[in-house]
Amino acid sequence: MSAQQANVPYYFVPGPSKWPVLAGVALLVTMLGAAGWVNSIALAPELCVIGILGLLVVLYKWFGDAIHESESGMYNARIDTSFRWSMSWFIFSEVMFFAAFFGALFYARSISMPWLADLDHKILWPDFAAHWGNAGPAGTIETFRTMGPFPIPTINTALLLTSGVTLTISHHALRAGHRGKTALWLAATVLLGATFMCFQAAEYMEAYQEYNLRLTSGIYGSTFFLLTGFHGFHVTIGAIMLSVVLYRVLKGHFTPDNHFAFEGAAWYWHFVDVVWLGLYVVVYWL
CATH class of the missing domain: 1.20.120.80 (Cytochrome c oxidase, subunit III, four-helix bundle)
Structure with a gap:
């Protein structure tokens, strides 16, 4: 919770976000790569790694937005x-x-x-x-x-x-x-x-x-x-x-x-x- 927590009467609802969709895509790529990996399909390990890295980037950005909202006093x-x-x-x-x-x-x-x-x-x-x-x-x-x-x-x-x-x-x-x-x-x-x-x-x-x-x-x-x-x-x-x-x-x-x-x-x-x-x-x- 923010050090600048606002005493606002409303419940903060963020605007439309791209992060849930991108997280879903990254998870899909990760699972496809993992499934191909265990079945010895070419390039599947690389695909799995790309999906994991993509998911980490999405989480970093997503949580960063939440931290920014908190520190901006939008949360109560x-x-x-x-x-x-x-x-x-x-x-x-x-x-x-x-x-x-x-x-x-x-x-x-x-x-x-x-x-x-x-x-x-x-x-x-x-x-x-x-x-x-x-x-x-x-x-x-x-x-x-x-x-x-x-x-x-x-x-x-x-x-x-x-x-x-x-x-x-x-x-x-x-x-x-x-x-x-x-x-x-x-x-x-x-x-x-x-x-x-x-x-x-x-x-x-x-x-x-x-x-x-x-x-x-x-x-x-x-x-x-x-x-x-x-x-x-x-x-x-x-x-x-x-x-x-x-x-x-x-x-x-x-x-x-x-x-x-x-x-x-x-x-x-x-x-x-x-x-x-x-x-x-x-x-x-x-």
Whole structure:
């Protein structure tokens, strides 16, 4: 929300915009390129990259317009309420997104494996063992090792929990009007998020090289990389959001009373923290 928030009685409605149409075109190009890529069609990877770059440019311009409108004093308390509801529903959709993957993990471990190991199926797969991380009913999956909680996942847990603390300190500093302290602790949060991603990249390298664990390593490999990979993607998005907020703080945007962009990014970051705690327990410990 703008540092120059206007006490206007109307609900601001922007004029016709080209960005939604361009975003749709960029997404269409991205999906066509991705579909062609997985089917080994020539020039499809390049098309996918062009679509992604186009989408990034559109988002940069689109959010730039919103920031300009905010800083120009076009938004009021009604717009603030709309933003809060929109962000709340967006995070709820993310909750459902991860719930689907956690549900797949639960189904595989608690329903499918016991079912495949019962007496009726012993005739088809007599050597199948209902332990998590098995090599499949017919042993067609290459042997691999499962991932434990030490050391990288535990380090990453400490990093994300610490980042939640630094972000909260930064928020309280902003509310108290201490802009320098706000920027310092917000920069620390971004740095912790970047460090998390570096450790996750190291973990993936270890999984491939030392554990022979891949996305194709049965249901264990699929659920492991989908859950941790999508979470890592969300950490990256959250770090980008906080970086933009940090830039705006340094530019003099926001006031102690009007700073929803900061709050919305903080909500998202805390959501990412909570999801990781669930991953840490379910994926690495159980």
